[in-house]
Amino acid sequence: MPGIVEPLSQSLSQPLSRRTVLAGALGAAGLGLLSLSGCAPARQEPTIPQAAATGATRPGGRLRVARPAASAAETLDPASSLSAYEYLGALYNRLVKLDERGGTVPDLATEWSSNADVTEWTFRLRGDVRFHDGSAFTARDAIASIAHILDPATASPQAGVLGEVIDAAAMTAPDPHTLRFRLSKPNAEFPSLLAAYQCYIVPADAVGDPRRTGIGTGPFRLSSFHPAGTGSVEAVDDHFAGRPVLDGIDFFSVQDASARVNALLAGQIDLISQTNLDFATARVVAASPRATVARSVNAQWYTIPMLATSPEFSDVRVRQAMKLAYDPRRVVATALNGTGSPGWDNPVPPTMAAFLDAPREHDPDKARALLKAAGAEGLSTKIYTSSYDAVFTPLAVAYRDAVADAGVRLTVQNASSDSYYTQIWMQEPLMVSYWFTGRPIDQLLGQIFRSGSSYNETAWSSPAFDAVLDDARAETNDERRRMLYQDAQRLIVEDGADMTPMFGDRLVGISRDVVNYTEYGFEFDHLSIGFRK
Structure with a gap:
């Protein structure tokens, strides 16, 4: 029958199609299919909220979350590169987690300490925690979970980070609620490396067993x-941190961005996960009666990698010129409509305690001179982008226009979104990319900028940077260690091949009935989010 909205629970084995969700939007009373190009009914221009709504919640309710379409190979193994990310924070806990300033705070571990040269770390674990299958959490489970990350067969993205300092034999349990690590080299920031979202803890007997995936100690247990x-x-009623406000969360895979937005506007979902709304779409959502935007400040870190091994950017003078040639404030205004912060080519978010506040200069004339000295005057090349992220192309265009004053001629080249990170990233000389902020400072600098790292997207190799990072890890004085991390940031700005034009606010589509949405450290707060009282 025309106008009937097919329910979201139509089939638990099939993702929602674009047609199904759009039909729901069209069937919503008085809503119609809104154009996502910014064409809203004539009214005062809507503003995007500066923060998510907070307030008293009514107990219970089910949050309906739309997530992007995923691979059929996805798994609930948190260590895997194919993990279903949106489920992880609900199902699992880590030993430690990060606060909003990037500090390490307790989760399954209550306290930790090191020896004098920070080569041995001891963690005291909670004794009142049970997994969803009823088994008690002990140090044995933590050892098995971390060993699983380190196992080459797992191919975990976190293996390289942890593998620099530990192997499976480095972990021991003096008693069921004490865990000890013996590091291969000093690292005063070691606890923060265990806050990565791959480091969620699963029962030792469930590691690698696909029949038992999803069993954790988190505030929610898996039902399907x-x-x-x-x-x-x-919801887990007796969770050690307290019962969640919600009764449960339902996840739906929705094929594309416009379908997810229209499902939100039609009231079929309550939250769009893992997708940053572009500014025009965010304005439409903010103007709607059912939905609004939860703004997570500086949650996305946008980069323009220059491949340091390419003929175009192997000369540091060319890389310096590409930075001096543009003003990040202009890029933020153009690409993000002001919903972000200028990066000035420093990859550390300004909200982090170790942030170096030292903006570089903007000098197109100096950029021209450097290009001429390097034999690259009138540099002309392509900058690659795709529809993988809504901000990629506006960023590429804004940067192209900004560097023209220095005589740099860029051609924006669109590539397919489904192969962008397999055929373009780390292969073409110049492109746009992004990361989620929330990484601890040592992991951020080491995983993405250290020589030889698998995530080093520019192939930049600097012995000086590596040495400063090693010195920071071995430094036990907090203030001196912070200053060394700032020295590392300075080297990235002056010599590195990664440009950071901006940090973008994540603009999350959310129902007006949902309150207390907060997001940092790769996940939202599953305990406090709920529906307005």
Whole structure:
């Protein structure tokens, strides 16, 4: 029958199609299919909220979350590169987690300490925690979970970070609630490396067993999961941190961005996960009666990598010129409509305690001179982008226009979104990319900028940078260590091949009935989010 909205629970084994969700939007009373190009009904221009709504919540309710379409190979193994990220924070806990300033705070561990040269770390674990299957959490489970990350067969993105300082034999349990690590080299920031979202703890007997995935100690337990499809989690009444406000969360895979937005506007979902709304779409959402925007400040870190091994950018003078040639404030205004902060080519977010506040200069004339000295006057090349992220192309265009004053001629080249990170990233000389902020300072600098790191997107190699990072890790004085991390940032700005034009605010589509959405450290607060009282 025309006008009937097909329910979201139509099939737990199939992702929602664009047609299904758009039909729901069209069937919503008085809503119609809104154009996402910014064409809203004539009214005062809507503003994007500066922060998510907070307030008293009513107990219970189920949050309906739309997530992007995923691979059929996705898994609930948190260590995997194919993990269903949106479920992880609901199902699992880590030993430690990060606060909003990037500091390490307790989760399954209550306290930790090191020896004098920070080569041995001891963690005291909670004794009142049980997994969803009823088994007690002990140090054995933590050892098995971290060993699983380190196992080459797992191919975990966190293996390289942890593998620099530990192996499976480095972990021991003096008693069921004490965990000890013996590091291969000093690292005063070691606890923060265990805050990565791959470091969630699973039962030792469930590691690598696909029949037992999803069993954790988190505030929700799994009730269903279909790779690339739908799934649900249910509140744990006796969770050690308290019962969540919500009764449960339902996840739906929705094929594309416009379909997800229209499902939100039609009231079929309550939250769009893992997708940053572009500014025009965010304005439409903010103007709607059912939905609004939860703004997470500086949550996305946008980069323009220059491949340091390419003929175009192997000369440091050319890299310096590409930075001096543009003003990040202009890029933020153009690409983000002001919903972000200028980066000045420093990858550390300004909200982090170790941030170096030392903006570089903007000098197109000096950029021209450097290009001439390097034999690259009138540099002409392509800058690659795609529809993978809504901000990629506006960023590429804004940067192209900004560097023209220095005589740099760029051609914006669009590439397919489904192969962008397999055929363009780390292969073409110049492109746009992004990361989520929330990494601890040592992991951020080491994983993405250290020589030889698998995530070093520019292939930049600097013995001086590596040495400063090693010195920082071995430094036990907090203030001196912070200053060394700032020295590392200075080297990236002056010599590195990664440009950071801006940090973008993540603009999350959310129902007006949802309150207390906060997001940092790669996940939102599953305990406090709920529906307005």
